Amino acid sequence: xxxxxxxxxxxxxxxxxxxxxxxxxxxxxxxxxxxxxxxxxxxxxxxxxxxxxxxxxxxxxxxxxxxxxxxxxxxxxxxxxxxxxxxxxxxxxxxxxxxxxxxxxxxxxxxxxxxxxxxxxxxxxxxxxxxxxxxxxxxxxxxxxxxxxxxxxxxxxxxxxxxxxxxxxxxxxxxxxxxxxxxxxxx
Numbered sequence: 001x002x003x004x005x006x007x008x009x010x011x012x013x014x015x016x017x018x019x020x021x022x023x024x025x026x027x028x029x030x031x032x033x034x035x036x037x038x039x040x041x042x043x044x045x046x047x048x049x050x051x052x053x054x055x056x057x058x059x060x061x062x063x064x065x066x067x068x069x070x071x072x073x074x075x076x077x078x079x080x081x082x083x084x085x086x087x088x089x090x091x092x093x094x095x096x097x098x099x100x101x102x103x104x105x106x107x108x109x110x111x112x113x114x115x116x117x118x119x120x121x122x123x124x125x126x127x128x129x130x131x132x133x134x135x136x137x138x139x140x141x142x143x144x145x146x147x148x149x150x151x152x153x154x155x156x157x158x159x160x161x162x163x164x165x166x167x168x169x170x171x172x173x174x175x176x177x178x179x180x181x182x183x184x185x186x187x
Contacts, residue, residue: 121181
């Protein structure tokens with residue numbers, strides 16, 4: 001089994017401008033990226049567009065929701081998840097469409113990748129999909145006196161996320177109390 005994480009960078013556009021109007025462009029970028037991803041049977045996981053120290057950065061994260069997940073591993077076997085070729089295709093197509101439609105209007109760097117092995121978990125569908133994987137939760141309100149929980153996801157029961165925290169002890173975490181959740185990398 002071979003793990004590969006690739007980022008594709010493209011430098012696009014003309015002279016840098018200020019941030020005025022950038023937030024309004026995000027939905028148009030998201031729509032273009034979503035259409036391109038869907039043409040490749042991928043799902044748009046997230047789009048981030050922000051000014052960083054070296055200029056504007058547009059990050060597109062792709063997922064392949066029908067890819068099988070191996071219990072105990074956050075990843076999939078080679079070729080079943082998001083591939084380097086998928087990222088390259090989306091990068092080329094989205095970059096071209098953004099330039100042709102002049103959506104951004106200034107210089108930016110485009111980066112396309114998967115959410116990674118330590119991906120964020122974003123709700124009930126992810127809690128079910130990644131059952132068997134190790135995860136870390138940050139809670140807005142304590143559950144059993146704790147605001148941080150680390151354990152193996154066991155799925156959901158109603159509105160509760162089930163997390164095995166050790167020796168077959170399963171903690172029930174009400175989903176609305178979860179502020180952040182992320183898979184942990186296992187070796």
